Amino acid sequence: MPIDTRRVQGPDNSKPYLLFAKKKDKSYKDILSDLVSNGKRRDGRRLDQQRRILSGCIANRVIDPPDLKTGVVTQAKGSAYMELNKTKVICSVYDPREIPGKTDYSMNGELYCEFKFAPFSCITRRGHQHDTEEKEFSLNLKRALEPAVCRHEFPNFQVVCLLVHSASSPTSRLFVYLCTARVPQLPGCLFTCAQREFPNFQVVYLLVHIASSPTYRLVVYLCIARVPQLTGCLFTCVQHEFPNFQVDVYAQVIENDGSALAAAITCAGLALADACVPMYDLVTAATLGIHGDLQFKDPTHEEEMLCSSAPPEGSPSRSYGIITAAYSPTHNQVSEFSHQGSIDMDTLAAIIPTFTETCHLIYPVIKQVLISNVTKTIKKRKKEALFQISGDE
Secondary structure (H helix, E strand, O other), rough: OOOOOOOOOOOOOOOOHHHHHHOOOHHHHHHHHHHHOOEEEEEOOOOOOOOOOOOOEEEEOOOOOOOOOOOOOOOOEEEEEEEOOOOOEEEEEOOEEEOOOOOOOOOEEEEEEEEEEOOOOOOOOOOOOOHHHHHHHHHHHHHHHHHHHHHHHOOOEEEEEEEEOOOOOOOOEEEEEEEEEOOOOOOOOHHHHHHHHHEEEEEEEEEEOOOOOOOOEEEEEEEEEOOOOOHHHHHHHHHEOOOEEEEEEEEEEOOOOHHHHHHHHHHHHHHHHHHHEEEEEOOOOEEEEEOOEEEEOOOEEEEEEEEOOOOOOOOOOOEEEEEEEEOOOOEEEEEEEEEEEEHHHHHHHHHHHHHHHHHHHHHHHHHHHHHHHHHHHHHHHHHHHHHHHHHHH
């Protein structure tokens, strides 16, 4: 929908409330002591401690409302809600639709991601139009989710279509076989012996892989010499999930208290799974703030502001910045790694295990939410089936 760029961000006669707030200039030591005191942060966590995510049920105890749940947006195909103390994110995934304004054909389809802060989510009011930070976060969200979305029906395999002619039948039959991408070279003598038996036909050897079996089968097919050109739509239907379509993913930050991008990536991965989009693995993300020798795991907004500025001169380490990494625990792969600031390579190499450990801790919570959602859906369908049977009687 069109955006009114001249819209006033609030009532006509309003003024920012920050103008009337009492400002007290604090020194660097006072700011640091307010955030970290005796190895503890302001919210009671240690520096290496993640904010706790509570699902719907922990130790047979029902938690209402949970910090992580699905099915919050009824109009979307799939949706999820995630809460990290004061950081609250809602993600929604909609049905595939044709890519707008694109003339060329996209075989694999596209994943459209949009990250947006609500106008009331931050201390300063955010605009309705996307700013540079939101555009950058949208790109990071897309790059984090794309490797996890399965846009091919059979990845790492090749689909072969053959028009097979039988001597006992005057007609021909079309077969579709799923084969490995690399078919090994067979000895030429095998072709020679077979071709002498059938001089007017072409012999095709295929190494066919069966999904239920770890082995491969060598199958010999007798085909006509001239195989007609098959239409591309047949290959498209078999090989690709969303040809020339795009899946829309929207992430809305309701309240921002730090680590908004990591929460949006985790929540969007859960929303994609709730929308029944084929995925290789769930995506989890974590954020780490660095300020000198201090490393804040899952930083709050005030800690992110501290990590965005360089330490004073004379500090043991001059590294500072905010790092966000998306991780697939099952495949042990990092799908996205972004940072802001100035961080030396030794520090970057040392914090990689911290990200993997944090993402491995989040992964079971997401799986538990999906399992509980599937269980509720099965129970609901059983009840509906029982009511329908009783109504028919």
